[in-house]
Amino acid sequence: MIPSLDDLRVVPLECLILHEAHDARRLAGLRERIAAEGVQRNPVIVAPHETNYLVLDGAHRVHAMREIGCRLILVQVVEPPLAAESWGHLIHGVEIPKLRNVDSAVVSDEAGDSPVATVQMAGGATVYIGARETGLGGVVRALWSMQELYSNGDSNGDVVRRVDPDGPVEIGEGEALIHYRTFTVEELVEIVRCGTVLPAGITRFRLRERVLGVRFPLEHMRDGDAEAGNKELRRFVEEQWKQNRIRYYGEPVVLFE
DSSP: OOHHHHHHHHEEEEGGEBBBBBHHHHHHHHHHHHHHEEEEESSEEEETTTTTTEEEEOOOHHHHHHHTTEEEEEEOOOOSEEEEEEEEEEESSOOOOHHHTTTTTTESSSSSSSEEEEEEEEOOEEEEEEESOOOOHHHHHHHHHHHHHTSSSTTTTOOOOEOOOOOOOOOOEEEEEEEEEEHHHHHHHHHHTTOBBOTTOEOOOOSSSSOOOOEEEEEGGSOOOOOHHHHHHHHHHHHHHHHHHOOOSOOOOHHHO
16 A cells, blocks of 8 residues: 555644634635535645644644534644745735835845845845844744735735745736745744744645545544544545555646645
């Protein structure tokens, strides 16, 4: 059997540490879809941290499963990465004068020491965003101020497009590409311990393998304990394997969300 299938677990929702906020509109749609389908399609990606699990990807699934009334959730347990990378945010209507008015942030033409974000404008201009306050808390407040700039209607209501910051991106007229700083796992945990979270859609983790399309029935996660849920999960995976319904794809994947 494919080794990464052994990384699938059913764990209590209360064991998960969330380091990112969620988008209410996206959550509402996902919650309705999961409830209608009666299955959890994709596992939440987690890394062990002490007796809990840090959520690397899948915060909206966690919130949706809680609101549906499940006590357990399907996860894929991976080795803790050294650091979280970041998505690039391609947006419209963010201009340098607007950036200079962002609370908790300072705009500079020089990179300086560890900027919280780098902004590339159409035409090649680049500015660097620093935090007004020192420490990790100052970084988090600067990031929230940055995202409020283009999530409260100032950017003409355009959708933020997440892009691979390492890939080729064409920045069109009136657009800006924002690259956020990276975070270590320890920093993410410390942010949560301080009673806050990062804005949604910043962190990104590269995985050796990602299991998708499991479609594990919610009936095994609404009640009961993790031990019983994992027995059902093992039975479910073995049955899917026997029916030749599991495929391994080694090439990169383009996913319609």
